[in-house]
Amino acid sequence: MGQKDVGELYKRLDTTTALLKEDLDVSYMDALIETSENILDGGRVKVENGLPQQQTRDQLSTQYGQIKLGQLNTDEIRQAMQLAILRGERTDLIQANHQMTPDSIGFLVAYLLEALADLPSDGTLLDLTVGTGNLLYTVLNRLQATNKTTLTAYGVDNDDTMLALAGVSARMQNLDVELYHQDAISDLVVPQVTASVADLPIGYYPVDERAASFATHATSGHSYAHHLLIEQSMRYTAADGFGFFVVPSLIFKSDEAKGLTKWMTTATYLQGLLNLPQELFGSEAAQKAILILQNKGPHAKQAQRIMLGEFPSLKDQAGFRRFTTELAQWKQENLA
Template sequence: MGQTDVGELYKRLDTTTALLKEDLDVSYMDALIETSENILDGGRVKVEAGLPHQQIREQLNAQYAQIKLGQLTTDEIRQAVQLSILRGERTDLIQANHQMTPDSIGFLVAYLLEALADLTNKPTLLDVTVGTGNLLYTVLNRLQVATKSVGTVYGIDNDDTMLALAGVSARLQGLNVELFHQDAISDLVVPQVTASVADLPIGYYPVDERAANFATRATSGHSYAHHLLIEQSMRYTVAGGFGFFVVPSMIFKSAEAKSLTKWMTSATYMQGLLNLPRELFQDENAQKAILILQNKGDQAKQAQRVLLGEFPSLKDQVGFRRFTDELTQWKQQNLA
């Protein structure tokens, strides 16, 4: 991995974004979308109503001339875009539910997907809370290395700025992605997929009429959005297919957990709940886990021993190798 290449592309993205932000008087995120569009257009600066000014155009052109996407790997481009989005989150003070999924969590989701799901026939993926795409693209890029042949991946989000960022990021990386701007709790236009992934926003879903179509809805008042999104994701996943969801570690401790548990038991097999490494969270109460569900049907069966526990520290290479060996053994004993 060429860290200098990642850093160089990030520097160009950040410099050109800052120039456009100042000259066009827009947010960092909007300027990042604009500069990415310019790069995708061969380094041609889009001009509207005389903006950006001629002097800024010349500075932009000088920066764009230094960018050589063809010399970078797909994941190097993703990392540079990710750094730019992180800068944008700090600059624009993005709300917590819109913040990007860190690489470390994406890596662990991808690892579980590779280890447990059937990826033999051009696997397809869905993320109903795609945001800027970092989780989905981290998983996709690792799958492309592992399987060489991946089908279309699909992303849904109701925030047009986040989706625009996901769009330019996918195009810069040359990924086969279809993105849809819509409420993920409404009827989706995506086909059934091999597996679903999502880093779920936590909170209440405001449209009770739509929530009424879900088994995980609350008996009174607003329903939990993350419960509805888990159910929705599995609806669009094939029989026997897996869903990997980043959820609060205490997801089953809430008063609303009863309807989630009842639906999970009837429609899916809960195969695991693995706490993410504690080092990733400043506050123990904020710790998250990866919930592993498998749809009923096909050859799927309930694991005799549900996979429970915590990932070792990502810095503990020996511990992680031991964990991978244990997971392989667990799969052979419980899912084979």
């Protein structure tokens, strides 16, 4: 199995999605949800009000007959779904805050979580901005493959199309994920978790009355959604638990940074801020970083030296090996 199989599954997903999009006159994303549901239903084509037409049904059945999910591992299925969703983002002109987290960033979040968080075998993960699930599922698949553990995850999003895609993707990969259609800043029904991850949307949160109950709310006007989401994620993360957040590299340079920093240093331990490789971004202003927070608890302490710096280029294997050694040494000196 490998890239050829990923490409083959993607081709079947894309072909069947295009057939349904045309026949049902729906968006690419909606057609992708429909075709995924059909695949999960053993290749049976859902028919409603006589649609899709018989000719399309026959073409779909032929395509579904070629799909062998059982011959692919979970991450290959995730990659094929990711390619189909990327196609959908371009076709449906999805807004920037709804675009999925690239694999490269997901891999680095997973790597840090694995290296620093010491998740138990029954660990739980939370993503309050789960979207189509690519970040959460990249992390889950990597942790489960390397640690041979079975983790439970929870995802929250207020976009029902994105959440439906996350749902079919999780079922195809056979992941233990519970998804909730909610405003992530409201009172949530998710339990306390071992660790949190999120690729945070940048912008203002419109409901000032709700934001007012957060320490990170703005002193006047709308609050930054990403500040509130960081605070909310750590509220639902257990004592000693870590949060790994993809944020703008200049997060501490904004006008509202003072309130964020005050909350962070009183409610949590700020353990690190690592810039993602610049090659992943079109400009320095667009560069993002991974913010590492840890909740206070009996086994947590503030690192004497906060981890600051930048990941080496993903093409620089020797540099990445040096980085992993330095990270292990930092953990030994600061968190052990």
